[in-house]
Amino acid sequence: MLGDNRSAKTLVIKLCLAIVSFFGLLSGFETSVGAASSDDFSIIASVQNQTLVDGSTSRTPVAGVLITVTKADGSKVGDGSTDENGLCTIAVPSRDDYLIKIDPSSLPDGLTLLDADKSTVSISKDLFTTNTKRVTFFTGEGASAGASETERVLQRLADGIRLGLIIAMCSVGLSLVFGTTGLTNFAHGEMVTFGGLMAFFFNVILEIPILISGPVVIVLGGLFGLLFNWGIFARLTKRGIGLISQLVVTVGLSIMLRNIYLFQFGGRTKQLSSYSKQVNLEIGPIGITPRDLTTAILGVIILVSIALFLQRSRLGKAIRAVSDNVQLASATGIDTRKVIKIVWFAGGALAATGGIFRGLDEQVSFSMGSDLLFLMFAGITLGGLGSAFGALIGGFFIGIFVEMSSLFVPSELKVAPALFILIVVLIVRPQGILGKSQRVG
Amino acid sequence: MDWNQIFQNTIRAAVGVDAIYFAIAAIGLNVQFGYTGLVNFGQAAFMACGSYGLGMTAQYFGIGLWWGIPLGIICVIVLALIVGIPTLRLRADYLAIVTIATAEIVRLFVRSVKFNNIFGGTEGISNFSREYRDLNPFDPGQTYGVAPFRFSGYTLITVIVGWVLVAVFAALVWQLMRSPWGRVIKGIREDEDAVRSLGKNVYAYKMQSLIIGGIIGMFAGMVLALDRGSVQPDNYSRDVTFYVLTALVLGGLAKVSGSIVGSMLFWVLFVLSDNILREITRNGPLRIADFTVIQSTQVGAVNYMFVGLGLMLLMTYRPQGLFGNRKEMALDGR
Numbered sequence: 180m181l182g183d184n185r186s187a188k189t190l191v192i193k194l195c196l197a198i199v200s201f202f203g204l205l206s207g208f209e210t211s212v213g214a215a216s217s218d219d220f221s222i223i224a225s226v227q228n229q230t231l232v233d234g235s236t237s238r239t240p241v242a243g244v245l246i247t248v249t250k251a252d253g254s255k256v257g258d259g260s261t262d263e264n265g266l267c268t269i270a271v272p273s274r275d276d277y278l279i280k281i282d283p284s285s286l287p288d289g290l291t292l293l294d295a296d297k298s299t300v301s302i303s304k305d306l307f308t309t310n311t312k313r314v315t316f317f318t319g320e321g322a323s324a325g326a327s328e329t330e331r332v333l334q335r336l337a338d339g340i341r342l343g344l345i346i347a348m349c350s351v352g353l354s355l356v357f358g359t360t361g362l363t364n365f366a367h368g369e370m371v372t373f374g375g376l377m378a379f380f381f382n383v384i385l386e387i388p389i390l391i392s393g394p395v396v397i398v399l400g401g402l403f404g405l406l407f408n409w410g411i412f413a414r415l416t417k418r419g420i421g422l423i424s425q426l427v428v429t430v431g432l433s434i435m436l437r438n439i440y441l442f443q444f445g446g447r448t449k450q451l452s453s454y455s456k457q458v459n460l461e462i463g464p465i466g467i468t469p470r471d472l473t474t475a476i477l478g479v480i481i482l483v484s485i486a487l488f489l490q491r492s493r494l495g496k497a498i499r500a501v502s503d504n505v506q507l508a509s510a511t512g513i514d515t516r517k518v519i520k521i522v523w524f525a526g527g528a529l530a531a532t533g534g535i536f537r538g539l540d541e542q543v544s545f546s547m548g549s550d551l552l553f554l555m556f557a558g559i560t561l562g563g564l565g566s567a568f569g570a571l572i573g574g575f576f577i578g579i580f581v582e583m584s585s586l587f588v589p590s591e592l593k594v595a596p597a598l599f600i601l602i603v604v605l606i607v608r609p610q611g612i613l614g615k616s617q618r619v620g
Numbered sequence: 621m622d623w624n625q626i627f628q629n630t631i632r633a634a635v636g637v638d639a640i641y642f643a644i645a646a647i648g649l650n651v652q653f654g655y656t657g658l659v660n661f662g663q664a665a666f667m668a669c670g671s672y673g674l675g676m677t678a679q680y681f682g683i684g685l686w687w688g689i690p691l692g693i694i695c696v697i698v699l700a701l702i703v704g705i706p707t708l709r710l711r712a713d714y715l716a717i718v719t720i721a722t723a724e725i726v727r728l729f730v731r732s733v734k735f736n737n738i739f740g741g742t743e744g745i746s747n748f749s750r751e752y753r754d755l756n757p758f759d760p761g762q763t764y765g766v767a768p769f770r771f772s773g774y775t776l777i778t779v780i781v782g783w784v785l786v787a788v789f790a791a792l793v794w795q796l797m798r799s800p801w802g803r804v805i806k807g808i809r810e811d812e813d814a815v816r817s818l819g820k821n822v823y824a825y826k827m828q829s830l831i832i833g834g835i836i837g838m839f840a841g842m843v844l845a846l847d848r849g850s851v852q853p854d855n856y857s858r859d860v861t862f863y864v865l866t867a868l869v870l871g872g873l874a875k876v877s878g879s880i881v882g883s884m885l886f887w888v889l890f891v892l893s894d895n896i897l898r899e900i901t902r903n904g905p906l907r908i909a910d911f912t913v914i915q916s917t918q919v920g921a922v923n924y925m926f927v928g929l930g931l932m933l934l935m936t937y938r939p940q941g942l943f944g945n946r947k948e949m950a951l952d953g954r
Contacts, residue, residue, distance in 0.1 A: 238733060239733050240733075264742075363713040363716065363717070365716075365720075411932075415936060418936070420935075420936065420939075423657070423659060423712055424935050424936075424939055425935075426659065426712075426713065426716065427659075427865070427869070427931065427935045428931075428932050428935045428936060430661070430862055430865070430931065431862075431866070431927075431928045431929065431930070431931030431932035431933075431935065432928065432932055433928070434859065434862055434924060434925075434927060434928030434931065435925050435927075435928030435929050435932065436928070437924075437928075438921040438922070438924040438925040438928060439921075439925055441918075441920075441921040442918050442921040442922060442925065445917075553720065553721045553724055556717045556720075556721065557721070560714075560717065564713075589732065589733070589734045591728065591732050591733060591734070592728055592729065592732055592734065594724075594725070594728070595725050595728065595729070597721075598718075598721050598722060598725050601717070601718060601721060602702065602706050602718065605706035605707055605710065605714060605718065606705065606706045609706075609709075609710050609714070
């Protein structure tokens with residue numbers, strides 16, 4: 180693929196150009212938004228779900244709810260959707276009268292507004308005591324959503340499969356890089372974010388449909404992975420810098436990239452356009468949007484092709500051989516350096532794919548990948564560090580497990596059981612399901 | 621541009637509370653990472669043990685503030701056992717993975733709505749430090765000292781207590797590392813199998829090192845909590861550990877003075893960069909032609925970008941830090 184040096188160089192140059200243009204354009208975009216918000220007036224809409232726990236009211240934030248702000252005459256000022264804290268900040272041009280509308284159809288399944296008449300809140304300019312005005316909507320489990328236990332389980336299972344596919348996809352690269360080079364890459368989450376942000380750049384700013392821009396983003400993600408190897412880790416290995424030091428370098432890289440994303444993209448979560456509102460298809464008891472169904476099917480196709488590729492093709496066998504034993508593979512005539520490059524490329528491309536899917540499923544933000552990093556680690560530890568099939572199985576399982584566990588634990592803590600799995604696996608079988616015991620030390 | 625003010629802020633940062641709690645946390649991390657070779661990415665969780673230990677005494681148990689210290693130590697030991705038992709027999713990476721995960725879960729727990737009544741959710745806990753404030757001999761409203769070392773009486777007490785703690789822990793660690801125990805610890809970093817062949821229980825030594833480093837880190841959290849007068853979950857995010865790590869590497873691993881000088885230098889550089897960028901962007905974004913280079917809301921991101929870049933460059937070109945000894949930096953475990 181990158182046999183001769185020249186084509187590698189052209190690729191790198193192209194990649195640099197792409198990144199520069201990406202940041203340049205995104206920066207222009209961010210300024211235009213920033214100019215409005217620097218006048219400092221904003222409305223914060225908060226959506227909170229109220230439940231009765233042990234006789235006292237408990238509130239949890241509701242994410243992904245669409246909020247629209249209009250002027251009193253109905254002209255639109257801005258819109259957005261709530262983040263994981265249930266908050267949505269919308270910049271407004273001045274101290275004025277506004278109407279804040281919540282879109283009840285964007286509420287998660289089973290939730291309805293507690294007071295159905297209050298889907299619109301009007302605020303007058305006198306209410307701006309400071310430069311921000313906060314408005315809270317309360318939701319609850321409506322009578323209409325009397326989902327039975329089986330339905331809830333099935334719905335969680337469907338969500339879990341989607342999350343599992345994403346985690347499996349993202350963690351293949353992490354596991355293979357570990358297998359072939361021994362490096363634990365803490366900046367892998369940033370590769371996932373790269374995919375999500377690039378998808379946002381093409382899809383929302385350049386307004387290219389995701390079906391066309393998606394493949395471009397995936398290739399860029401692969402080149403990004405290659406850049407990691409070419410620019411940093413291949414050089415560090417050549418300088419004889421140890422793996423633990425390299426691990427600390429990945430931490431520095433992760434911090435730097437995350438803050439570059441924050442610098443360019445801003446701290447808000449944003450939605451990939453034209454996919455924000457979709458009506459649920461009812462398949463039996465499960466409600467799933469056509470978008471989610473498509474990503475799930477695509478995800479399965481991608482994962483199956485990865486598995487087939489690794490199992491059947493020459494290159495796949497070479498990759499598995501190198502991640503099994505570098506010296507032995509090299510002795511049998513496999514060009515390990517080339518395989519490592521391919522692994523970085525493929526890992527980056529898959530991480531970017533995961534980032535796009537995650538962006539479609541949830542939202543795009545500067546930390547979307549690093550938030551998944553822990554689940555990826557849990558997945559590949561369960562499957563066996565260094566094994567690609569292990570990453571697929573482990574990541575898939577962790578995704579389902581996390582979503583299913585939110586049946587029992589509050590959804591804000593649903594990742595906690597993944598830590599439990601991680602610890603139990605390390606005690607009982609540290610090499611994971613498919614890993615090799617000599618690797619764990 | 622008010623360079624005089626920037627200069628003063630920068631100098632003060634070298635001795636301020638931020639440098640102090642970083643120094644204490646770095647001394648603890650140094651025991652684990654620098655001397656033992658344990659890649660602990662969850663120092664923030666140990667710091668949170670200290671802060672929440674103090675905060676919860678008054679808020680939840682209704683006992684005296686100083687019970688926070690034993691409470692925090694128990695917390696640290698439990699946490700160290702949770703992360704240590706499964707990982708200390710394995711490759712170094714596993715500890716890194718589990719500590720970073722545990723620290724993140726700890727933060728999610730304390731900021732969760734579910735445990736709001738215990739940990740105070742995202743708001744955290746405040747109004748617990750009255751006992752400490754009552755001990756303050758200085759007038760909180762008054763400022764003391766000469767510029768640039770000018771602190772309000774409210775802060776000054778924590779600055780003094782903090783530097784005393786730094787000195788105590790520095791002396792303690794220095795003495796520990798000269799002791800037979802310290803030689804075993806350093807031996808583990810260099811060659812675990814050699815130490816094992818001498819009949820030492822490597823696993824137990826590693827666990828002791830993890831706990832001692834954690835307890836020192838816990839005091840960093842306490843200093844932070846006492847100075848702020850509140851405990852907030854987002855002060856203990858994953859990245860805090862990494863910033864402490866950067867300060868530690870900057871000063872030099874496996875040297876007691878390295879953690880202190882590194883933390884001071886880290887904050888000097890950080891405050892300098894922060895102040896300059898804020899000064900530049902104060903009257904609107906900096907533009908070159910039509911291209912916006914930076915605006916005020918982006919200053920924080922740029923500062924931390926520098927931190928990440930600094931960590932990468934240090935690890936690559938000067939892993940022994942600015943003052944460290946390269947021989948001590950044989951950090952290449954298995």
